Amino acid sequence: MSSIFQSSIGKKLIMSVSGIFLVLFLLFHMCMNLVAVFSASAYNAVCAFLGTNWYALAGTAVLAFGFLFHIVYAFILTVQNRKARGNDRYAVVDKPANVEWASQNMLVLGAIILIGLGLHLANFWYHMMFAELVEAEGQYGPTEGAQWLSYYLSKWPVAIAYIVWIVALWFHLSHGFWSMLQTIGWNNLVWLDRWKTAAKWYATIVCLGFAIVVLGFAFEVFPLLDNCCSEAAAECATKCADACSCK
Amino acid sequence: MANTIDSKIPQGPLAEKWTNYKAHQRLVNPANKRKLDIIVVGTGLAGASAAATLGEMGFNVLNFCIQDSPRRAHSIAAQGGINAAKNYQNDGDSVYRLFYDTIKGGDYRAREANVYRLAEVSNNIIDQCVAQGVPFAREYGGLLANRSFGGAQVSRTFYAKGQTGQQLLLGAYSSLSKEIKNGTVKLFTRREMLDLVIIDGRARGIIVRNLITGAIERYFAHAVVIGTGGYGNTYFLSTNAMGSNGSAAMQIYRKGAYFANPCYCQIHPTCIPVHGDIQSKLTLMSESLRNDGRIWVPKKKEDAEAIRAGKKTANDIPDEDRDFYLERRYPAFGNLVPRDVASRAAKERCDAGFGVNETGLAVFLDFKYAIQRLGEDRVRERYGNLFEMYEKIMAQNPYKTPMMIFPAIHYTMGGIWVDYELQTSIPGLFCIGEANFSDHGANRLGASALMQGLADGYFVLPYTIQNYLADQIQVPRIPTDAPEFDAAEKAVKDKIAKIMSIQGKRSVDSIHKELGHIMWEYVGMGRTKEGLTNALAKLKEIKKEFWSNVYVPGKADDLNTELEKALRLSDFIDTGYLIAIDALNREESCGGHFREEYQTQDGEALRRDDLYSYVSCWRYQGEDQDPELLKEPLDYEFTERKTRNYKE
Amino acid sequence: MDKTINITLKVWRQKGPKEKGHFETYNLQNISTNMSFLEMLDTLNEQLVAKHEEPVVFDHDCREGICGMCSLYINGHPHGRDSHTTTCQLHMRRFKDGETITIEPWRSAGFPVVRDLMVDRSAYDKIMQAGGYTSIRCGAAQDANALPIPKPDADEAMDAASCIGCGACAAACKNGSAMLFVSAKVSQLALLPQGRVEAARRAKAMVAKMDELGFGNCTNTGACEAECPKGVSIANIARLNREYLKAKLKD
Structure with a gap:
């Protein structure tokens, strides 16, 4: 048992399991975001719900570790793989037609996602969870998620950065999703193509979900049901949040 | 060395000889096996299976x-399958029947006792390979499938797609790998044997060249086993691999091992024709194609000429102007006559001016009729991968258009003479697989080569070699600085130095091609006294040309592919000479040897049992002297010799 | 019918494993399009020998696509661009008149260059020796039909077993991973009852040896499958992962 994580397949297993975790998290995050499409108050309620309580924190910690493992092992594996390639590189390289571009550029895509993640943490997580933890003061309160969305996404450079991020995420997921199943050995001749198709579907749904929110807030058409920028709505949201929070 | 040949065939009824032999042979006990070293040269089916099995035994x-x-030995390229007398198809097969078919297919020029033993152990081979994990083709019931092959009336051929040789070799290679892991086998790759070391009349070691460093290395063993394959590349163009060579056989021949029946070379009828001067090898298309393809050439010479000139294509020739010559000449067997018959018939048509392709050296193998009868899908199912390879x-x-095929050198039935124990005329020196002459007589049936290689390596040699080694247990390991090793190494180094010093004008390949032309022209499918005499003179010239005008670049003590080829070529030239001498001596036609003077009125092979029912064993007499012929008579105790007839 | 072309070759020349290599450019005139790629290289070598230069060293043997000896990386692809083709089965009709063809050796830490285009692939033998077999002794086997095997399993084992050990998978892999090779052998034997007995031991031993020899980690790009001259599927890699993880979890 001891050596399993020292073996190549063991290390890949770590990538795979942490990947599965992130895949599930993204699905959840996307669903949560979609709430903002319809109602600022509902979204803020969700934000408040996922504020500073122990299970949200525990979840965040696990998530952070998942990310960390995924990233650290990505680098460890890449370094090993470059070494395995030898010192001389091919002068001419031509990608075979049926090899996914994404599969050969997972680290680059991952790096873009990581940068995007930094942006995301600074924009939202810092204000909406971290601020609550340290009780810092911001332009909006930690539970005023919808306001933060409007505030940042109405700035074009931010919106564009998010779109780039989402595109990178799509490619990363389109390979990562079936690759993780392949790595845990949950694949065979029949399921090979099925999982690849499922991966594209999954990546598309998740990324569309994210993209809709970004674009909708960028063009200021969301939320559809209540306007998050109106004073009344903000008030209502705060009330809602108070009502829902488990303090 | 005695002038009489003792083949050491055990007494008793045919079916009991091998059992009796095993019951009475001497054995080596486990503690002593560890003290005995055995060199096995070659890792093909015979070599790998022998090395693995001897390792398992504890040597x-x-x-x-x-x-x-x-894993790269040329056994890997065998396509069709492997015969065994399992009778899984319930079609009346038996050990005796496999024995009989092999004897008859070999045109009654093989030893009965050897062939019977081969048929006997054939079943064990299949068991052994299945246990190794060889993925033979299976039926839906989960049991092994069989196909039929030329020269047999039963379905006894086991196969793994069109890659049977590959799968069997990988099986032997896996057992070999297991023994390397266990430490009983030491593997030396990229080493070429250049000489045999004889001490006190017994084979005690070899001299090899490390092909990467060019260093000459010495190895001692209590016994030496040669499994280095056939000498088909003497003809330059053959279905053999580029590296396949007959050098080890030539080295031991020069040291006193008899070379038997060198003239028996099998020419395979369904190869892809030659396209030009730079061609390096010929590709075989499985014999199974003849099951559904019809072979023809144009009936009219002008059509053949038009096709050669590119003015007409095969599809322009209407059915009534096509000459299905095999069906015409051999109504009973048609396109399924044995290899030697089909090859000669193709040559006869091409010589008569009816050949196709730009060179005029090809005949058509047409699947139009099979497609009409079975539909394209069924044909694709059966031969898809072969058609792809052809395309x-x-x-x-x-x-859409008929294939073109032409015969090519494929396998050599002749080889180093061995007795029943697979021991050569040098004590302690054994020879297995295609490298020996033993079991196929004058012609080999399809799917029998794999059988013989594995029979020798898994089931025969590991027993018989113990009979020799039993009294060698007292012999200590001889250090490789013994004077005999010095002398052998010096001879090798001198030979290499001589080749390197010539610095002539001809490349190795250009001389090899010239050798190939002579061999194919005069010592090929149709041989005559005049042609063979002519060939012998030309071969002497080639030899002179080689030793005075070859050019080898680079250094001797370095990786040098040209030097490797030159060393092999020097042996091929001598092999060619031996083939021609043997062909000249054998004034009859049998199997792979066809002397045009000896044919029936219908152009069929005329065997002369009264005069030539013997194994020709050639004994080396010196560099510039013709070898001496010794004869091992072939007595047929258990079978009646018949003329092969494929007409009715 | 016998068309000829003129081509420019950029060939990697390297004296030994530790020495620095470089590209050498050669022009070849009137190359028949019917020639195989290796016959074209034979022609080049004949010309070099005629000029008293050292010929280009490359591995080759059977020249019919089965021995796995040939190993050239041609214009960015192991065994050239065509799928399901070994270098020796590649023909010059696949190239255009005036084309520049770049020929490189396999480049992978596991396959050090021996000379020019020849590499050392003994690592694959070592992996096989670690466990690529069933531990049966000759003579001990039961009757071949005593163990029925479902045809689909036998067929899939055959497809895995068709690997020729040429090394194109590791050469094509941007990670220098040998997983396709290892998985093909593990799969073949895992699919058959006679190989199941030692399946766990085999998977662990072969993977451990592969790692030890410095091959990279599989990231499922599928380049190995795309470039494999025998089309061995990466579904085998999934099976290897499964076998390995199962074996390790059992410990």
């Missing part, structure tokens, strides 16, 4: 090959 084995891995090489679609 110390040193295994050599010229490639970078044992890759020829850039023609065989579904």
